[in-house]
Amino acid sequence: MDIRQRLASNLRRLRGQHGWSQEDYADRAGIHRTYVSDIERAARNPTITIVEKLAVPFGVSASDLIA
Template identity: 70%
Template sequence: MDIRARLGKNVRKLREAKGWSQEDYADRAGIHRTYVSDIERGRRNPTITVVAKLAKPFEVQPGQLLD
């Protein structure tokens, strides 16, 4: 599986487990909702800084989003 697809799948799974909409999650992560949508669909290639922002609301290490 492509790493972008893996990241998107993991973000979506964690977000849905929390019961958050993409907008709720984007607000918590400090990024735009459409960017979250693109990440979940594997259409973005985020920087490591963005991956860290994505991990923070879930209270996980950035690397765990790539497993």
């Protein structure tokens, strides 16, 4: 599994644990919902800045999202 697939899997898992829709999560992370969708499908290669934004709503580190 490559790093984009690990990120996608971790995002879907954490988002599901919190009971958030992609739109809810995107609002919390401050990014567009379609971008979240693309990341969760491993169709995007997000910057480290975006990975950090994705981590904040979950209260985890960026490295936790790609581990």
